[in-house]
Structure formats: structure tokens, C-alpha cells
Amino acid sequence: MKFFDSHAHYNDERYETEISEGAEMLLRTLFDDNVEAIVNVGVDPEYSVNCIELAKKFPKMYAAVGIHPSDTRFLNNPEEDVKKIEELLKCDKVVALGEIGLDYHYPETDKEKQKDYLYRQLELAQKTGSKVIFHDRDAHGDSMEAVTAFPGVVGVFHCFSGSAEMAKELVKLGWYISFTGVITYSNARKVCDAVKVVPDDRILIETDAPYLAPVPMRGKINRSDYLQYTAEKMAELRGTTTEEIARITTENAKIFFGIS
Numbered sequence: 001m002k003f004f005d006s007h008a009h010y011n012d013e014r015y016e017t018e019i020s021e022g023a024e025m026l027l028r029t030l031f032d033d034n035v036e037a038i039v040n041v042g043v044d045p046e047y048s049v050n051c052i053e054l055a056k057k058f059p060k061m062y063a064a065v066g067i068h069p070s071d072t073r074f075l076n077n078p079e080e081d082v083k084k085i086e087e088l089l090k091c092d093k094v095v096a097l098g099e100i101g102l103d104y105h106y107p108e109t110d111k112e113k114q115k116d117y118l119y120r121q122l123e124l125a126q127k128t129g130s131k132v133i134f135h136d137r138d139a140h141g142d143s144m145e146a147v148t149a150f151p152g153v154v155g156v157f158h159c160f161s162g163s164a165e166m167a168k169e170l171v172k173l174g175w176y177i178s179f180t181g182v183i184t185y186s187n188a189r190k191v192c193d194a195v196k197v198v199p200d201d202r203i204l205i206e207t208d209a210p211y212l213a214p215v216p217m218r219g220k221i222n223r224s225d226y227l228q229y230t231a232e233k234m235a236e237l238r239g240t241t242t243e244e245i246a247r248i249t250t251e252n253a254k255i256f257f258g259i260s
């Protein structure tokens with residue numbers, strides 16, 4: 001049984017500072033173990049370049065390039081920054097534009113700046129036909145408004161945290177829904193309801209590593225082989241087997257990212 005990790009950040013410095021063997025050695029063991037493929041996701045132009053470089057070292061690692069809403073606070077030239085992302089989209093191994101979106105978790109958030117970067121990147125997705133990886137944290141209303149404003153753009157809502165109703169609405173709009181180890185946490189009732197309603201051909205699985213390690217690894221640095229635990233929970237919620245979850249989520253990810 002092998003898993004397709006549709007969202008991880010292996011360029012995070014924690015893999016170098018907190019794991020003795022470093023990211024590259026770890027990745028070698030993961031691909032030998034139960035990991036079929038990984039999408040290594042960017043959060044700003046510079047980090048996105050590094051994502052591509054790491055992806056080039058592994059046949060089954062791919063990259064996404066984009067500007068994360070929370071990282072807009074370090075950036076000040078939206079036109080130039082998005083132009084850099086447009087160039088990176090043309091690189092080998094790049095399979096999506098992301099992550100982009102809205103994150104209103106912290107009260108001092110500059111929402112208008114986040115929206116500016118988001119809408120510019122959605123325009124870019126529309127122009128280039130790129131699939132997007134969408135980050136929505138505590139911003140469900142504005143996220144749905146952005147998505148519906150670009151009916152030609154499809155993508156995946158990563159680390160989905162909305163309701164079952166919102167998941168159904170996104171599926172209707174052609175979007176995919178991806179779940180993390182959060183579904184194994186005891187306070188995750190709402191998102192578990194969403195796990196149950198996503199059709200078999202629209203569901204993805206991800207770590208969001210190094211964050212959000214599933215129970216029983218919660219609190220550790222996350223890694224793609226821990227998808228086993230998230231898949232077990234997903235299988236329980238959907239009344240199926242872990243093998244079947246591995247199979248459908250891998251097949252869906254390959255179709256979504258255009259990987260044969």
C-alpha cells in the first residue's frame with residue numbers, strides 16, 4: 001500500500017535542524033517505504049525555487065509554486081512577486097500554483113493585502129490553466145467568494161476545515177478536497193463530517209508536513225509515511241478499507257496534478 005502526499009513542505013528548516021539525517025535522507029527512506037509521490041509546496045517566490053530544486057532530486061517528487069497568504073506580510077511588490085511565480089510555473093516538475101488563499105487566523109492580519117495577492121494569483125491560474133492549491137484558514141466566506149469569482153479555475157482546498165455543506169458546494173464547482181492528520185484529532189467533529197460527504201473521485205490526502213502530524217504521532221515533525229494513520233481514520237469515517245483509501249487518493253492525485 002502506497003500513499004500520494006498531495007501537500008508537504010520538505011524545504012522547511014526543521015528537517016535540517018531537528019531530524020538528524022536531514023530532508024534528503026529522510027525522503028529516500030520514505031520513497032522506499034509506503035510513499036508513492038509527494039507534492040512539495042511553496043509559500044513565496046524564493047521558497048518555491050527551493051521546492052523545485054528539491055523535487056528535481058527525486059523522480060516521484062513534484063513541486064507547487066505560489067505565495068501563501070500569511071507570507072504576504074513579508075512581501076511588498078505584488079506585481080513583481082506574482083510575475084516571479086508565473087516564470088516558475090514553466091519549470092520542470094511544477095504541477096500546481098500554490099499555495100495561495102486566505103488566512104485570517106491572527107487578528108492583526110492585513111486582509112486586503114492577502115486578497116490582492118490571492119486575486120492576482122487566481123488571475124494567473126486562469127491565464128495559464130494551472131490547477132491551484134488553496135489555503136483557507138478562518139476565512140471560509142471570503143474564500144468561497146474568491147473561488148466563485150473565477151469559475152474557470154479549479155483546484156484543491158488543502159487541509160480542509162470547512163463544513164460538509166461547504167465541501168459539497170466546492171465539489172459542485174469542480175474542486176477537490178484534501179484532508180490532513182487533523183481528522184484524527186479529538187476536536188475535529190465538523191471536518192470529520194466533511195470527510196464523509198466528499199465523493200470517491202474528489203478526495204485527496206496530505207500531511208502538510210512538517211505540521212499537523214496525525215495521532216498517535218501528534219506533536220512530532222510530520223512525514224509522509226504517517227499518512228497511514230490519517231488514511232486509517234478516513235477509512236473508518238467512510239466505511240471502507242485503508243487500502244481503498246490509498247488507492248483512490250493516489251489515483252485522484254495523479255489525475256488532478258496530471259501525473260501519469
Ligand SMILES: [Zn+2]
Binds near residue numbers: 007041099208
Ligand atoms: Zn501548506
